[in-house]
Amino acid sequence: MKIDRLLAMTLLLLNRERVSAKELADRFEVSTKTIYRDMETLNQSGIPIVAYQGTSGGFEIMEQYTITRQYLTLNEISAVVAAVKGMNTALDDSNLDTLLEKVKALLHRVDRVDEPEIKMTGVSVRTTNAAEAGPNGRLPGLWEAYFNSNMASDTRIINPEFIYALYTDYESDANGEYTVVIGHEAGDTETEKSNNYNSAVIPASKYLVFTTKKGPVHEVVAQAWGEIWGYFQASSETRAFTGDFELYDARNFDPANAEVQIYIAIK
Structure with a gap:
């Protein structure tokens, strides 16, 4: 039905920065002419969709146009997803596949990338999620140690504008101990030796x-x-627990209005 397609397109555009007409046509099994008509319908309904031309063109919702995805809490959305997955397994209903994709789109925008190995150096601490949830978490002190180190000014640091917070050496999974290393990419192993920093490796991974x-x-x-x-x-995707990291761009960093990327390694 057209209304279902329009709803699915809206959720997809909320979840992606830009989508081409061909991708939409293939996904919804309609012609590109139908996609253009659908976009016009969405625009007329008050959803400001912008069309971009060229090889990297496509459709996206205006950046200034925001709509909260949290009409339900995260736990409630996750519960709905789990319930729909269970129904889909029991009933083998293709309509439930569509519903599952729509609901999962509410969780978070996520991109998939392949990243090469990065050697880094920084200050580190061993901790757990349980410890960080309490009043004596060690990460605030680790960040303080990083800023006091003035590490970014070291001439042997590569790309000092990028700060990495690496989660590595997992004992098991999210419930076990892990090490956090805050620092920068470094190609000179003497950097950590001369400054008492710790070396670490962000693994090549998906x-x-x-x-x-x-x-x-x-x-x-x-x-x-x-x-x-x-x-x-x-x-259905599974975390690898080989190494995850937060990436901070220090060039335009505002602690009161920050945007951070979090990379999670998957199997």
Whole structure:
């Protein structure tokens, strides 16, 4: 039905930065002419969709146009996804596949990338999620140690404008101990030896990239991690626990209005 297609397209555009007419036509099994008519219908209904021409062209919703996805809480959305997955297994209903995709689109925008290995150096600490949830978490002190180190000014650091917070050496999974290393890419192993830094490796891997909303950095990062845990509870994809990292761009960094990318390694 056309209304179902329009709803699915709207959710897809909320979940993706730009989608081509051909991708939409293939996904919904209609012609590109139908896609253009659908976009006109959505525009007339008040959803501001912009069309871009060229090889990288496509459709996207205007950046200024925002709509919260959290009409339901994350746990409620995850519960709906789990229920629909169970129904789909029991009934083998193709309509439930469509519903599942629509509901999962509410969880978070996520990109998939292949990243090469990155050697880095920084300050580190061993901790757990349980410890960080309490009043004596060690990560605030680690960030303080990083900023006090003035590491970014070291001439042997590569791309000092990018700050990495690497989660590595997982004991098991999200419930076990892990090491956090905050620092920079470094090609000179003498850097850490001369400054008492710790070396680490961001593994080459397939990653899902979650982008936080803009806001106070500690709030948006914590919220994004909550959404990440919910995403994997509702997804068939599996975390690798080989190494995950947060990427901060220091060039335009505003702690009160930050946007951070979180890379999660997957199998």
